Amino acid sequence: MMVRFILSISIFPLVALGQVKKDLNRYLRILPLGGIYSPEQKLEKGIIQHQPPKPGESAPAMVIVKDELPQEQVTAEGVQIAAGRLSRFAIFGPNVKEICLSDQKSPSEVWCKFPAPEMRNSLAVLYCNHQKDDWRFMESLVLNEDASSFPLGAARFVNVSDRTLKLHFTYRKNGASVETQQGKVKPGQTYVRALSESGERVKITVLSESEDLFLREQMLKPGKDERRQFFFYKNKVKQALRPVRVVTFPEKIPKPPAPRAPVKRGE
Numbered sequence: 001m002m003v004r005f006i007l008s009i010s011i012f013p014l015v016a017l018g019q020v021k022k023d024l025n026r027y028l029r030i031l032p033l034g035g036i037y038s039p040e041q042k043l044e045k046g047i048i049q050h051q052p053p054k055p056g057e058s059a060p061a062m063v064i065v066k067d068e069l070p071q072e073q074v075t076a077e078g079v080q081i082a083a084g085r086l087s088r089f090a091i092f093g094p095n096v097k098e099i100c101l102s103d104q105k106s107p108s109e110v111w112c113k114f115p116a117p118e119m120r121n122s123l124a125v126l127y128c129n130h131q132k133d134d135w136r137f138m139e140s141l142v143l144n145e146d147a148s149s150f151p152l153g154a155a156r157f158v159n160v161s162d163r164t165l166k167l168h169f170t171y172r173k174n175g176a177s178v179e180t181q182q183g184k185v186k187p188g189q190t191y192v193r194a195l196s197e198s199g200e201r202v203k204i205t206v207l208s209e210s211e212d213l214f215l216r217e218q219m220l221k222p223g224k225d226e227r228r229q230f231f232f233y234k235n236k237v238k239q240a241l242r243p244v245r246v247v248t249f250p251e252k253i254p255k256p257p258a259p260r261a262p263v264k265r266g267e
Contacts, residue, residue: 024094027256030087032059033127033233056134059083060103065090070260078104084247089257112138121145130162133236147253150192155220155228157191161244162234164207171200195220206244226250
């Protein structure tokens, strides 16, 4: 009896005071990576017509996300995506086990699916299967977006290409130049580096059996409220000088949107 009395006393104030319920929802953005479709042109009756892409030549322009929860600032159904660009947030409840994406033009067919992330804020990097190079055959890598895993002032290197990368950093310390070698970032791996306040120069090469291929070199010095993203993916262009392409941009830590409050009966 004493135990029941103590429990009732400890719970009652929480309900009476209207304690804010913990947000257990998960917030996901989508980043598709792959070649951008360049439409073929044909001259028809003296007018140049752009030909639509064939199946697998481009990503869907809009995807339907199964089990997505409504949010305050979004009224249209579907999530707009584009190669190399971050989508808006999609919100899921804690009991969702799998994320299923469908082309808005064929909502009954699953375009891409992957296990629902357990972290609160995440980013799904989608890329074409390395063997097929077809937008109908997608792979995924889900990343933690929380500040604890990817803080301000850091750079994150995400490799979803089919080649191994090498990162070489140079920075100034006590007036002298300091060089460090991160080593290899294999396909499917991610590397996060906290940058020095004075900035660092990074040289990125693609590992090769003969001679490593230079990819790019640049100075990294994000603002105090920024972090820098690098995404590497396979170059689909045959006989390309570089087998890997890169998308990079700075951004602030994104703020998750507010879920739409449920409509009460009678409203």
